Amino acid sequence: MxxxxxxVAAGKERAKDLTYGEAFQANKDILxxxxxxxxxxxxxxxxxxxxxxxxxxxxxxxxxxxxxxYIDSYELNPVDLAVGYDGKNKSIHILPASIFIAAGxxxxxxxxxxxxxxxxxxxxxxxxxxxxxxxxxxxSDDILKALExxxxxxxxxxxxxxxxxxxxxxxxxxxxxxxxxxxxxxxxPFRTTKVLVGVAHTQFIEKYIQIAHHVGFKDIFVIKGxxxxxxxxxxxxxxxxxxxxxxxxxxxxxLNEDIKFTQNxxxxxxxxxxxxxxxxxxxxxxxxALLTASLIxxxxxIEDDIKNAVLLxxxxxxxxxxxxxxxxxxxxxxxxxxxx
Numbered sequence: 500m501x502x503x504x505x506x507v508a509a510g511k512e513r514a515k516d517l518t519y520g521e522a523f524q525a526n527k528d529i530l531x532x533x534x535x536x537x538x539x540x541x542x543x544x545x546x547x548x549x550x551x552x553x554x555x556x557x558x559x560x561x562x563x564x565x566x567x568x569y570i571d572s573y574e575l576n577p578v579d580l581a582v583g584y585d586g587k588n589k590s591i592h593i594l595p596a597s598i599f600i601a602a603g604x605x606x607x608x609x610x611x612x613x614x615x616x617x618x619x620x621x622x623x624x625x626x627x628x629x630x631x632x633x634x635x636x637x638x639s640d641d642i643l644k645a646l647e648x649x650x651x652x653x654x655x656x657x658x659x660x661x662x663x664x665x666x667x668x669x670x671x672x673x674x675x676x677x678x679x680x681x682x683x684x685x686x687x688p689f690r691t692t693k694v695l696v697g698v699a700h701t702q703f704i705e706k707y708i709q710i711a712h713h714v715g716f717k718d719i720f721v722i723k724g725x726x727x728x729x730x731x732x733x734x735x736x737x738x739x740x741x742x743x744x745x746x747x748x749x750x751x752x753x754l755n756e757d758i759k760f761t762q763n764x765x766x767x768x769x770x771x772x773x774x775x776x777x778x779x780x781x782x783x784x785x786x787x788a789l790l791t792a793s794l795i796x797x798x799x800x801i802e803d804d805i806k807n808a809v810l811l812x813x814x815x816x817x818x819x820x821x822x823x824x825x826x827x828x829x830x831x832x833x834x835x836x837x838x839x
Contacts, residue, residue: 500525500534500542508545516549522558530566530662539669543677551678553706557713560682564714566662570639570654571690575646577607578693578799579716580729581684581707584612584656585676586621587726591764593788594624594730595631596773596821599828600792602650603820604811606799609646609689613656613664618676621726622766625653630770631825634832641831649828659688685710692717695798699727704740712742720747720798731794733787739794747797749805751790777822789813 503525506515517525525542528534534542551559582594598608612625625635635655636642646652657664663683670679685707687694694716696707704721711719719742724730731737731749739747776788792815793808802808815821 500528500538504538504541504545507549508541511548514545514549516552517555517558519554519558522551522555523562524558526559526562527565529666530562536669540673543673543675546678547675551681553709556678556682556706556710559678560685560710560714563660563663563682563686567660567686567688568639568658569688569690570642570659572607572609572643572646573690575607575643575691576693577609577646577652577689577691578695578795579687579689579691580608580610580795581694581696581711582610582612582624582728583616583619583680583697583699584623584683585616585619585680586614586623586626587728588619588621590725591769591772591784592622592624592627592728592730593773593776593784593791594728595627595770596776596784596788597730597791597795598651599649599777599825600788600812600815600821601795601799602824603815603818603822604792604796604808605801606650606796607646608651608795608799609654609691610651611654611656611659611684611686611688613667615671616667616680617670617674618680620671622769625655626766627769627773628653630766631774631829632833633829636832645828645831649824649831651824651828654688656683660686681706682710685714687714687716690715693798693800694719695729695795696721697727697729698723708740708742718742718798718800720794722794729794730787730791733790747805749790749794751786777816777825779816779819779822785816789816 529539642652694711707721721740722729737749772784775782776785789812792812796808
């Protein structure tokens with residue numbers, strides 16, 4: 500590790516990039532605990548100052564891929580929701596409702612994550628699902644069964660990559676973002692070809708597209724959504740970049756001024772909002788949930804046109820298909836109840 504530190508930690512002007520092989524080995528040494536805590540912290544800090552190149556990111560992620568317990572979902576080929584593991588701390592998650600609206604329209608969707616991840620240490624959509632009565636599945640057969648029967652499934656980092664998950668206490672102590680934040684959501688643990696990536700900064704869009712290609716994604720949608728997630732802004736236009744010759748614009752039917760975000764909303768309140776949407780009750784968040792679901796439907800490939808995807812989302816919600824998908828997922832996870 501000292502060799503790699505001498506290259507990347509020589510100061511902003513004199514720092515050098517690692518080769519792919521060096522980046523691979525550096526991250527492997529961290530995962531295998533061959534680097535000391537001081538060395539790990541210094542390396543993470545140096546990479547924050549220098550910024551990782553594409554080749555470095557490829558090396559870092561391939562070291563993680565060697566340790567990942569993959570679940571093959573070839574036949575279902577779901578869309579992977581590559582959402583930052585550090586959650587939200589300024590707004591709510593409408594994603595739990597949108598997932599099942601999209602599933603009710605025929606999409607297959609997968610997610611993965613962890614909790615209390617720096618730098619936001621925010622609430623995650625999986626924690627909202629937990630508050631809605633859905634729990635963590637640990638067995639690959641159960642995870643695939645939930646995906647097949649409900650249209651959605653979630654894979655916790657503790658099971659998909661135990662070595663990476665075991666670094667979380669050190670990451671919490673470090674307290675800041677590092678390159679792991681960038682690559683952990685791109686691991687493609689279901690080995691699918693479709694991904695919907697949320698980014699916080701537009702300058703990283705091309706990097707994410709290149710990383711997505713590297714790990715096997717072929718249909719790539721990258722969105723700078725609310726708080727860097729995949730939820731489009733409810734009150735202004737949101738741009739969606741793809742690896743194809745086109746990009747998308749998502750525009751609400753109206754500027755939804757009824758949506759108010761507060762930083763102190765509880766998990767229960769967030770869960771109640773999502774449940775209310777799925778029950779098709781009168782709710783100011785419904786239009787936003789439909790818009791988010793339409794993006795998932797489009798990324799999955801049922802529709803190319805966002806307007807048509809919104810119509811499918813509305814049909815899913817109005818017919819009760821969305822709520823049914825949620826209830827199926829909930830019943831499958833309750834029987835295997837694991838919480839964190």
